[in-house]
Amino acid sequence: DQQVKQNSPSLSVQEGRISILNCDYTNSMFDYFLWYKKYPAEGPTFLISISSIKDKNEDGRFTVFLNKSAKHLSLHIVPSQPGDSAVYFCAAIEGGGADGLTFGKGTHLIIQP
């Protein structure tokens, strides 16, 4: 039973436009959410995170929005660049941070020139 869901296996966006990656979760005990970027045969690279007490966190071109009532979060990348092409994983963790992460299946983002 997947507790973190990324329903779009892939997403194609034109360079310069906004990329929006979505993530839904079912476990109401999750209180911290993270986005990772991953290239094939490499480990995930941390991008941005958000605590459940916030609804938005911004870092440069990356913004994460959290809607707790809908159990939904999204990652916005603007403007999208060719180097953003990768697989993006949404991850969640329960209180305390001592546990491992629960990952979604990932969304392959392709930035078209």
Next chain:
Amino acid sequence: GAVVSQHPSWVICKSGTSVKIECRSLDFQATTMFWYRQFPKQSLMLMATSNEGSKATYEQGVEKDKFLINHASLTLSTLTVTSAHPEDSSFYICSARIPGLAGAYEQYFGPGTRLTVT
């Protein structure tokens, strides 16, 4: 900062043999490290939590006698796949948290180890 390394980056072994994978935190001390596994086109699945100086905590369905974890120091955790079988072929990735930072739940990942069992 927050660099995690893994060794080897890839390994091929014969069925029935054992393989050891090392995970090191290079610029910080990690009291807790995590081991994940990723099958092709699948998500990363947590296998176990490795705690320095104590026994590892395994996720449901992960055989602790098959996947031996040793967290010998604050900078090194090892995963040994014992009596490997072809179905153990996967991408194994470790991660670590930076301790002591309030609210810092971010985990930093190693580059991963591709294991192929023939």
